[in-house]
Amino acid sequence: MRRGLGPLLPALVPAAGLAAVALGANIVYSVAGGRLGGPLEWRGAANWVWLAGEPRFWAATGRTFLLVFLTVPIEVAAGLGLALLLHRNLPLRGAVRAAALVPWALPAVVVALLWRWLFHDVAGPAAAVLARAGLGGAPLATPGGAWAVLVAAEVWKTTPFVALILLAGLAAVPPDLEDAAAVDGARPWAVFRHVTWPLLAPGVAAAACLRALDAWRAFDTIWVLTGGGPASATETLPLYVYEVLFARLDLGRGAAAAVASVAGAAVLAASALSIGRLRRA
Amino acid sequence: MRREIAALLALAAACGRAEEPGVTTIRWAVGRDPTGGDEKIVAAFHAANPDIRVEIVPMSMDVGVQHDAYVTQLAAGDAGIDVYALDVIWTAEFAWNNWLRPVDSVIDRIGRAEFLPAPLASATYKGRVWAVPWFTDAGLLYARHDLLEEAGESIPERWDDLLRVAARLRRAPRAGYALQAAPYEGLVCNFLEIAWAHGGGALDADGNPKLDTPENAAALAFMRRLVAEAGAEGALAHKEEEARTLFTEGRAVFMRNWPYAIGLANDPATSKVAGRYAIAPIPAGPAGRHAALGGWNIGVSAFSRHPEAAYRFAEFLASPAAQVILALESSRLPVRWDVYEDSRLVEKAPHLPRLLEGLKAARPRPVHHRYALVSNEIQRAVHAVLSGKVAPEAALGEAQRAIDAAMR
Numbered sequence: 001m002r003r004g005l006g007p008l009l010p011a012l013v014p015a016a017g018l019a020a021v022a023l024g025a026n027i028v029y030s031v032a033g034g035r036l037g038g039p040l041e042w043r044g045a046a047n048w049v050w051l052a053g054e055p056r057f058w059a060a061t062g063r064t065f066l067l068v069f070l071t072v073p074i075e076v077a078a079g080l081g082l083a084l085l086l087h088r089n090l091p092l093r094g095a096v097r098a099a100a101l102v103p104w105a106l107p108a109v110v111v112a113l114l115w116r117w118l119f120h121d122v123a124g125p126a127a128a129v130l131a132r133a134g135l136g137g138a139p140l141a142t143p144g145g146a147w148a149v150l151v152a153a154e155v156w157k158t159t160p161f162v163a164l165i166l167l168a169g170l171a172a173v174p175p176d177l178e179d180a181a182a183v184d185g186a187r188p189w190a191v192f193r194h195v196t197w198p199l200l201a202p203g204v205a206a207a208a209c210l211r212a213l214d215a216w217r218a219f220d221t222i223w224v225l226t227g228g229g230p231a232s233a234t235e236t237l238p239l240y241v242y243e244v245l246f247a248r249l250d251l252g253r254g255a256a257a258a259v260a261s262v263a264g265a266a267v268l269a270a271s272a273l274s275i276g277r278l279r280r281a
Numbered sequence: 282m283r284r285e286i287a288a289l290l291a292l293a294a295a296c297g298r299a300e301e302p303g304v305t306t307i308r309w310a311v312g313r314d315p316t317g318g319d320e321k322i323v324a325a326f327h328a329a330n331p332d333i334r335v336e337i338v339p340m341s342m343d344v345g346v347q348h349d350a351y352v353t354q355l356a357a358g359d360a361g362i363d364v365y366a367l368d369v370i371w372t373a374e375f376a377w378n379n380w381l382r383p384v385d386s387v388i389d390r391i392g393r394a395e396f397l398p399a400p401l402a403s404a405t406y407k408g409r410v411w412a413v414p415w416f417t418d419a420g421l422l423y424a425r426h427d428l429l430e431e432a433g434e435s436i437p438e439r440w441d442d443l444l445r446v447a448a449r450l451r452r453a454p455r456a457g458y459a460l461q462a463a464p465y466e467g468l469v470c471n472f473l474e475i476a477w478a479h480g481g482g483a484l485d486a487d488g489n490p491k492l493d494t495p496e497n498a499a500a501l502a503f504m505r506r507l508v509a510e511a512g513a514e515g516a517l518a519h520k521e522e523e524a525r526t527l528f529t530e531g532r533a534v535f536m537r538n539w540p541y542a543i544g545l546a547n548d549p550a551t552s553k554v555a556g557r558y559a560i561a562p563i564p565a566g567p568a569g570r571h572a573a574l575g576g577w578n579i580g581v582s583a584f585s586r587h588p589e590a591a592y593r594f595a596e597f598l599a600s601p602a603a604q605v606i607l608a609l610e611s612s613r614l615p616v617r618w619d620v621y622e623d624s625r626l627v628e629k630a631p632h633l634p635r636l637l638e639g640l641k642a643a644r645p646r647p648v649h650h651r652y653a654l655v656s657n658e659i660q661r662a663v664h665a666v667l668s669g670k671v672a673p674e675a676a677l678g679e680a681q682r683a684i685d686a687a688m689r
Contacts, residue, residue: 035356035378050686121515122526138515143668229464230517231668232661246349248654248687 023262026255033252047256057257059232060240061264067236068215068268070147071154076208078155079162086163087170097167104160112224115153116140143233146226150234153221158214162207169203170196209272216265237261305590306334311366312347313339318610322603326594333590335364344368344466348653355380355582363585364594367412367578369403370466370646370656376411377650381580382588383409387596396599400616403645404578411580413595416604416613418575419643420474420563421636423528423536423546427557440478440503440564443535447511450534457511459524459533464664467520469656470573471537472663473646475507476500478566483647483655490647490655490688492662493674493681496568501666501673508667511535517667529554537563539575540636544612560632562639574643576616614640651688658684 005012030047032040051057086097103111118126121138131137139145173196181191219238222228228235228243235243241261245254311319323335340347351365355378367375375381388410393401400414422443424436432450437443447457461467476482481496508516513527521538528536529545529552536542540560549555563572579598581591597603601623604615608626614636615621621637649655662680665671671679 054686056683120523121513121518122523122530127515136514138513138518141515141517227464229664231464231665231670243657247657248651249352250687253687 023259026259026262029251029255030259031252032255033250035249043252047252050253051256051260056232056235057237057240057260060235060237061260063234064216064236064238064261064264067150067154067218068212070151071158071215072208072211074151074155075159075162075211076204078159079207080166080204082159082163083166083170086167100163101160103157104164106157108157108220109224111153111157112221115149115156116225119145119149140226141230143230146230146234150222150225153225154215154218157221158211162211165207165210166200166203169200173199205272205275209269212268212272213265216268217261237264304332304334305587306336307363307585307587307590307594308336308338308361309364309366309594310338310340310351310362312342312344314611316611318607318613321610322598322606325602325606326597329597330593333593335594338362340366351375355584358584360582360584360586363582363587363591365580365582366415367580369400369574369576369578370652372404372411372578372580373406373648373650374652375580376406376409380583381411382583382585383411384413384581384592384595385410387413387592387599390596391599395617395619397616397618397640397643399574399640399643399645400576400578403574403576403648406648406650412578413580413599414616415577415579415598416607416611417616417640417643418539418541418614419572419640420470420537420575421540421572421639422561422563423538423542424559424561425531425534425554425557426559428534436559436561437535437564440475440507440566443564444503444507444511447507447535451511453514454532456513456516456527456533457535458507459513459519459527459536459538460508460516461520461524461537462508462512462516462664462667463518463520463523464660465520466656466660468663469646469659470575472500472504472659473644474537474563474571474573475504475566477571477644478564478568479503480566480568483659484649488649490649490651490684491681492655492659492684493677497677498673500566501663501677504663505666505669505673509669517664528558540614540639541612543632560635560639562642570642571644572639572642574645576614651684654687655684 029040031042031044033043033047034041082100086093086100090096106114118124119130119139121127121141127137127139130139136142136145139149177195178191181195186194217238218236219242222234222236222239223242226234228239237257238261241254241257244250244257248254309323314320319337323337326333326335340350348368348371351371354362355375388396388401396414397417399419400417401410404410404412404414422436426436428450429435429446432446434446434450437446443458449457451457460471462471473483476497479496479500481494481500483490483492485491513519513533515523519527521542524533524536524538525542525545527533528538528542531553543560546552546558547555562570564570579595581588581595585591599616601617601620604617604620605623605625607613608615608620609629615626620626621633627633646652647655658680662676666673666676
């Protein structure tokens with residue numbers, strides 16, 4: 001499998017270089033501090049000690065994991081269902097496929113505004129339905145309600161993305177194999193389980209990994225939909241980092257929180273990859 | 282590196298300017314103004330000052346975004362903007378960072394006594410004036426006098442009366458009291474008005490952030506009752522426009538809001554309560570009556586290459602001519618006493634004298650160089666208490682610890 005890095009270099013060098021510069025600068029800032037535009041003051045481990053003792057940071061980290069584990073399984077399951085549906089020879093297949101992709105094509109801010117309006121307690125039609133059902137007409141003002149709307153908005157927006165990846169995976173499954181299994185007497189579920197799924201699994205793993213990292217760093221949807229509220233109930237790591245860096249202009253501590261967030265994403269990616277590798281072994 | 286970038290930006294900005302001989306061009310950053318009033322003011326300035334040209338640089342109407350854009354420009358020493366429109370809460374931060382030139386000379390030329398005291402105080406930091414007051418704003422109480430009369434009540438003068446009447450007249454889906462309780466700057470204004478009335482506040486006598494006081498805890502406990510017993514169901518997600526919509530739809534007995542809602546509430550096209558409500562000053566408490574001061578000031582950039590032209594423009598913005606245009610075209614409240622007696626204005630805006638009463642109770646939010654930090658912790662603490670999740674003392678104690686840790 002080793003082909004050497006040569007052909008990759010033109011893409012790898014700028015990509016890695018840019019990432020290294022940004023990450024490197026953050027790491028340098030995370031052991032320093034000072035005013036925006038002023039000279040750096042070295043602080044050693046002080047920013048990290050502060051971060052480790054900051055309950056708000058740990059709460060935000062917990063919520064970020066919660067968001068990943070609430071959204072990714074639903075997105076993968078729904079995306080798989082959607083992909084299997086779109087893979088069939090539906091009438092107007094092109095149009096149906098295009099329509100299914102609309103949520104993914106919308107900018108996240110537009111999606112968030114759309115859902116905020118749907119569940120707006122003064123003007124939202126969905127909130128009015130909830131109120132009539134006796135479920136409370138102001139979901140965005142309660143922690144549980146805000147989480148439910150946030151997860152629904154994320155799932156609605158990104159399920160088409162998962163479906164798109166899996167659709168490509170399904171297209172790569174040779175129809176002959178499925179036909180051969182069917183001729184051999186396998187039922188549809190057995191065909192899916194033993195023929196389609198093994199070929200599709202790498203695509204599922206890739207989609208889940210990409211989605212997990214996206215959910216980990218999600219900012220725009222949450223910022224616009226809930227602003228981290230109510231009472232910080234939806235404040236995830238990216239919102240917390242933004243708050244420390246840009247509202248407080250606390251460069252050193254904000255950089256430490258940002259580096260910690262990158263480390264969390266790396267842990268997430270590494271565990272997703274190793275799970276994938278274990279299953280292949 | 283940073284200096285090179287700043288120089289490049291300045292060069293790029295300079296290239297865009299077509300300099301006529303003898304004419305100085307300055308650039309004015311100000312939130313986009315849909316009313317067109319700002320352009321009329323600039324036109325009036327041009328007519329009186331042919332040797333200066335002012336270019337408007339429209340900024341985002343979201344003040345948070347505007348703040349972050351300013352901070353990035355100024356931290357880089359960008360000379361592309363000469364004059365900045367500044368929210369009253371930014372003075373200390375910008376002055377502390379040496380981003381502004383003091384404007385004491387401009388204020389002295391106009392005369393300190395000409396200005397309403399609260400806007401001038403909002404522009405003052407460590408004994409110097411860092412921005413010229415431009416327009417002002419203060420929290421007001423809106424009350425449905427028809428409902429009050431029906432119930433045999435009058436407009437409450439005191440906070441505890443307000444709570445009693447608002448709770449009594451609440452009938453779902455009609456709220457007793459509409460306020461701004463989403464976690465954002467507006468919540469800080471709503472909280473401080475109640476805290477000041479209870480003898481609390483955000484700073485101690487030495488000007489250091491101090492939130493965990495018995496007065497603040499009492500105010501917060503009162504505010505929690507106000508929201509629980511008289512608030513709308515979704516109050517914890519409401520900003521100005523949600524409260525305003527509730528009130529103009531006839532779904533609130535009282536509302537705390539800024540003066541901008543007067544026009545909307547008077548217009549039968551946007552309001553079901555036109556002619557059925559009155560405005561009054563914010564209620565009083567054991568420690569008096571205090572309304573949160575809003576509004577904008579005009580700062581001159583420390584990096585401007587045309588400070589004299591910038592000072593002249595800032596002075597013009599505080600002149601009666603500009604203040605009248607601003608009031609008539611953009612419905613902004615003047616910062617000078619004399620303009621409130623200007624016949625051009627009084628004729629068209631008969632509610633102004635009543636507003637001036639409300640403005641006299643106005644008090645600036647804490648002038649502190651870490652205001653953003655203090656404000657954010659107030660938002661978190663107050664919102665957590667109003668959600669019923671935490672006791673006032675615990676929330677304020679946690680906010681104090683967070684501020685102390687961040688300031689260290």
